[in-house]
Amino acid sequence: MTAGRLFSTTVATPAEGTQPVRQPRALPRLFGSLLLVAAAGIAGIGAGPAPVQPAAAPRQLGQIVPAPASVHPGGAPYTLTPLTRIRADHHSPQVRRIGAYLARLLRPSTGYRLPVTHDRGPGGIRLRLSSHERALGDEGYRLESSPGSLTLTARKPAGLFHAVQTLRQLLPAAVEKDTRQPGPWQIAGGTVTDTPRYAYRGAMLDVSRHFFTVDQVKRYIDQLPLYKINRLHLHLSDDQGWRIAVDSWPRLATYGGSTQVGGGRGGYYTKAQYKEILRHAASRYLEVVPEIDMPGHTNAALASYAELNCSGVAPPLYTGTDVGFSSLCVPKPVTYDFLDDVVRELAALTPGRYLHIGGDEAHSTSHADYVAFMDKVQPIVAKYGKTVVGWHQLTGATPAKGALAQYWGLDDTSNAEKAQVARAARNGTGLILSPADRIYLDMKYNKDTPLGLDWAGFVEVRRSYDWDPGTYLPGAPASAVAGVEAPLWSETISTSDHIEFMAFPRVVGVAELGWSPASTHGWEAYRVRLAAQGPRMAALGIDFYRSPQVPWPSG
Known part of the structure; x- marks a missing residue:
């Protein structure tokens, strides 16, 4: 079992090496660039994750999975510091909860306090809802990164939540760890505007x-x-x-x-x-x-x-x-x-x-x-x-x-x-x-x-x-x-x-x-962008399959 697994099943299972087999059914049921690196071998069940090295430069906007609808890179990055605040500037309990969720994600690895506030002051990470952003629909969002601020905008709370997931991927994979990491914590400059192709993704x-x-x-x-x-x-x-x-x-x-x-x-x-x-x-x-x-x-x-x-x-x-x-x-x-x-x-x-x-x-x-x-x-x-x-x-x-x-x-x-x-x-x-x-x-x-x-x-x-x-x-x-x-x-x-x-x-x-x-x-x-997710999944303790079709980072 992968180190750091929080829990395991206690139910009885078939003996190791045996595989219960379902009979075949009569009717079937049934997007910046990265350097390509050598493909890693297939890891077995329970194999320990590859070591995660913090990035020395901000991740590029084009590394996001799923690929966003629109990406416009440009400008210097936004940097998280010990003074960074998360500003949930909307009178919505859901936005405040999303801000608290983001803070809980970032605090262990950065070691920063990241207080969630409700003021409209400058700087920090701003979470905002706007009913005027009709083009973003129920789940779309816009992420705008510049040296002075990082703003996540959506029409509905679900869109803000999805924006937070994109923000995670724009930080080094080590941000997912539950112990303090060295950083630096930068988000590449530019704008991501994103809406889903389908409403049902299950x-x-x-x-x-x-x-x-x-x-x-x-x-x-x-x-x-x-x-x-x-x-x-x-x-x-x-x-x-x-x-x-x-x-x-x-x-x-x-x-x-x-x-x-x-x-x-x-x-x-x-x-x-x-x-x-x-x-x-x-x-x-x-x-x-x-x-x-x-x-x-x-x-x-x-x-x-x-x-x-x-x-x-x-x-x-x-x-x-x-x-x-x-x-x-x-x-x-x-x-x-x-x-x-x-x-x-x-x-x-x-x-x-x-x-x-x-x-x-x-x-x-x-x-x-x-x-x-x-x-x-x-x-x-x-x-x-x-x-x-x-x-x-x-x-x-x-x-x-x-x-x-x-x-x-x-x-x-x-x-x-x-x-x-x-x-x-x-x-x-x-x-x-x-x-x-x-x-x-x-x-x-x-x-x-x-x-x-x-x-x-x-x-x-x-x-x-x-x-x-x-x-x-x-x-x-x-x-x-x-x-x-x-x-x-x-x-x-x-x-x-x-x-x-x-x-x-x-x-x-x-x-x-x-x-x-x-x-x-x-x-x-896609396979290059997926490879970049390997260290992130490993940092999260996900025991994923290291497919030889994907150029996973070595080490």
């Missing part, structure tokens, strides 16, 4: 096949915003475990959540714990999208309550990795009483706009039953004020107005299936793109990767980055694409080190695909 964490604690989820939440990810999709139920307490159906958590892949005690989130995750995510401007998979992937629920089965007999709990064998009983009225209760309680807890209802790999549900089921369930989601998200098989039924379909197919998925999804997109259904052979983070990088699966093929760093969401799905209008999401399924993933090794650096590329203008995309430039 990462998914499967907590069902292996359970992850609140602290493990919060650690991932802390890592993602550096690259402007703004959605965390939590896969809360599956055949192997139910992970959220439901007062009206308590055995879902206490019994259905009692195990996981390979055995072990599993676990679940109490409502208070789930709220803690939501609060932490909100403080990082991440919207949580909870998923209750249905009508398939439901063995944990079926095992908990016999009446949810058409036979009236509860199956045993399941700890394997097969898919497609379970189904809620579509004809039974109790099924919809159950789902009404679950959706009602989950919707009441979740402030975000979306609720994911799964819908994939329902191989044990007939097509007619699947259509009937979705016709009944989608109105329940709307009843409790949420917008439906479903895996792209939802387009085989009638997606609700405003629904999003999450496409997880492969490049070589059948034309008929792609056409079905494209047709729904032309009819108003929005798309989240998660092609499995591109951005499923549980796919192995290569044949020697000690974790992950390979049913969608090997997914190296270039493959995960080198595609365009706007033109990916034939026949689907570019305007239908809501964004991208990188799922991490957990058949073989059970620790924070595992999460980081499989997610980083691929999730960084996904973030760029979701945020940056298409005109900035290009592998050769």
